[in-house]
Amino acid sequence: MKVDKYLDTLIVGAGFAGMYILHKQMSEGFNVEIYEQADDVGGTWYWNKYPGARCDIESMDYSYSFSEDLQQEWNWKEKYGTQPELLKYARFVCEKFNLRKNINFNTKITSAKFSKEKQKWIITADNQNIIECEHLILATGNLSTPNTPNIEGINNFKGNVYHTGAWPKQMPQFKSRKVGIIGTGSSAVQSIPVISDTAEALLVFQRTPNFSLPARHRDLPVDKREEYKKNYKKYRQLAKNSSFGIAKYQPPAQSTFDVSDEERNVIYEKAWQEGGQAMLFAFTDLLTNEKANVTAAEFVRNKIRKIVTNKETAEKLCPSNHPIGTKRLCLDSNYYETYNKTNVSLIDISNHPIEKITEKGLITNNIEYFFDDLVFATGFDAMTGAVNAIEILNDKDISLKSIWANGPKTYLGIMVSDFPNLFMITGPQSPGVKSQMILSIEQHVDFIHNLIVYKKGNNYNRVNANSKNQDQWVNHNNEVANATLYPLAHSWYNGDNIVGKSKGFMPYVGGVANYKKICDEKIQNNYEGFEFT
Ligand code: N01
Numbered sequence: 001m002k003v004d005k006y007l008d009t010l011i012v013g014a015g016f017a018g019m020y021i022l023h024k025q026m027s028e029g030f031n032v033e034i035y036e037q038a039d040d041v042g043g044t045w046y047w048n049k050y051p052g053a054r055c056d057i058e059s060m061d062y063s064y065s066f067s068e069d070l071q072q073e074w075n076w077k078e079k080y081g082t083q084p085e086l087l088k089y090a091r092f093v094c095e096k097f098n099l100r101k102n103i104n105f106n107t108k109i110t111s112a113k114f115s116k117e118k119q120k121w122i123i124t125a126d127n128q129n130i131i132e133c134e135h136l137i138l139a140t141g142n143l144s145t146p147n148t149p150n151i152e153g154i155n156n157f158k159g160n161v162y163h164t165g166a167w168p169k170q171m172p173q174f175k176s177r178k179v180g181i182i183g184t185g186s187s188a189v190q191s192i193p194v195i196s197d198t199a200e201a202l203l204v205f206q207r208t209p210n211f212s213l214p215a216r217h218r219d220l221p222v223d224k225r226e227e228y229k230k231n232y233k234k235y236r237q238l239a240k241n242s243s244f245g246i247a248k249y250q251p252p253a254q255s256t257f258d259v260s261d262e263e264r265n266v267i268y269e270k271a272w273q274e275g276g277q278a279m280l281f282a283f284t285d286l287l288t289n290e291k292a293n294v295t296a297a298e299f300v301r302n303k304i305r306k307i308v309t310n311k312e313t314a315e316k317l318c319p320s321n322h323p324i325g326t327k328r329l330c331l332d333s334n335y336y337e338t339y340n341k342t343n344v345s346l347i348d349i350s351n352h353p354i355e356k357i358t359e360k361g362l363i364t365n366n367i368e369y370f371f372d373d374l375v376f377a378t379g380f381d382a383m384t385g386a387v388n389a390i391e392i393l394n395d396k397d398i399s400l401k402s403i404w405a406n407g408p409k410t411y412l413g414i415m416v417s418d419f420p421n422l423f424m425i426t427g428p429q430s431p432g433v434k435s436q437m438i439l440s441i442e443q444h445v446d447f448i449h450n451l452i453v454y455k456k457g458n459n460y461n462r463v464n465a466n467s468k469n470q471d472q473w474v475n476h477n478n479e480v481a482n483a484t485l486y487p488l489a490h491s492w493y494n495g496d497n498i499v500g501k502s503k504g505f506m507p508y509v510g511g512v513a514n515y516k517k518i519c520d521e522k523i524q525n526n527y528e529g530f531e532f533t
Helices: 016-027 068-073 083-096 186-198 222-230 232-240 261-274 290-307 311-317 437-457 467-482 512-524
Strands: 005-012 032-035 054-058 080-082 109-115 120-125 130-138 160-163 178-182 201-206 212-214 330-332 344-348 354-357 361-364 367-370 373-376 391-393 422-424 463-465 530-532
Touching (some): 005 016, 016 032, 016 083, 016 437, 054 083, 186 201, 186 330, 222 232, 290 311, 311 344, 422 437, 437 463, 463 467
Parallel strands (some): 005 032, 109 391, 130 422, 178 201, 201 344, 212 330
Antiparallel strands (some): 054 080, 109 120, 120 130, 354 361, 361 367
């Protein structure tokens, strides 16, 4: 076998996770490179270019904290970063830290095999290059494998087909066109109002309504930005000490029924007016007590009923099959208001799945709907999709995909037992997707990087996660999730959105502060649960 390249570390993916670990490893003098299938950096913000795409965490929070220079140099323009602004930021970081020369673009990693003889990973790329490396780091993202449902006739449609998670570079024009959109998750909630601005008609096919709260998006006032920049140290620390990694959402002190109905409504109203996810942080028990949760859910349902003028449409938009917050909350700009427009129709397919896609539209409930363009806003094979897309074999020729067939198991969301020297950034059972992602990325990267430095410094060939420690971590993860209302929802958090995928709650919902404390304890105990040989 001819090896084309030898590396200390190969990283898959040039999103925020990949770029930061590349920077860390380059600074340490490692021979390290990224392989990225796109032609640029940005990850999520490269692919999700759909109309209205923006982050649902405020830009002053959703940004790197590792470099004070970077924090001070970059100026966010809007309260929530837009996709173009976030992509620009990713490129800025790439240039500032001189990362581009170590990134192989337009190259997809297809397989990885751990060689017993060499104690190295042998990696194959889609250009047939073979790379041998000591460490393999998957920075492949949690929401990076678009899910297009297998609907009969899907290839028959003669118009344009788009997926929000793999949007074309050239923005399609919907002016004077009839558009059909399938899905009403975060991506749809953001794109529907924007597409409806120009489309002649927009048909929304909704299987499950989602809770959406107003983002109250606006330009970021310069004085607010400057104040934040001056006090970044304090805000970043507050974020680290919180549950979800967002400075302003500190753990609440009172529970839902500590206050009267009137007082509660005032609190919810204030949160609604403020925008963002503030409502979820109003009381201690909103995500653990069903009765408490109903108070917030009903508040939002009443808002929907007030905003949407057609009563039947309003009822269809009211979520009722899951507690609020147990699926990812959507943040919107005029989502519910959009249904008051005469060019927008909501088609409830909850009891009548799409039967067939036709040449000119689709059929549901024996009715054919016609449109020129079809948008799939149908989400992702989340958390495991991108990892499973690479054939990863350990030294016994067992594939990671087969080991995960009944659901992913990891140690701290970072390693998988029997897959030595393989690391994941914000993998399953880490708090990644249930937190401000960049904060979790930084914490994971620091941990993984230090682990690798420790391994090399002590002349070990390999590090492996102990299977007992892994089982304990998975059990802990499940216990924490089962003490909440999260498992009551069918969502991508538990694999329910993909037909045939194993079910089980994947993210760690114990909070970023607890998670970091646990990781720090492992380090203090000489990397407890990690075996070095
Ligand atoms: O995907 P989703 P998304 N027939 O899985 C429907 C992040 N994100 O891309 O609920 C009909 O949430 C499906 O219906 P149901 C964020 O974390 C962040 O919108 O399964 N419908 C659902 O309505 C988010 O949670 C940002 O019944 C079908 C929709 O498609 C995550 O990405 C922006 C169907 C999929 O919703 C994913 O969001 C965007 C079928 N066969 C995304 N299959 C921000 O930062 C699926 N659906 C703001």
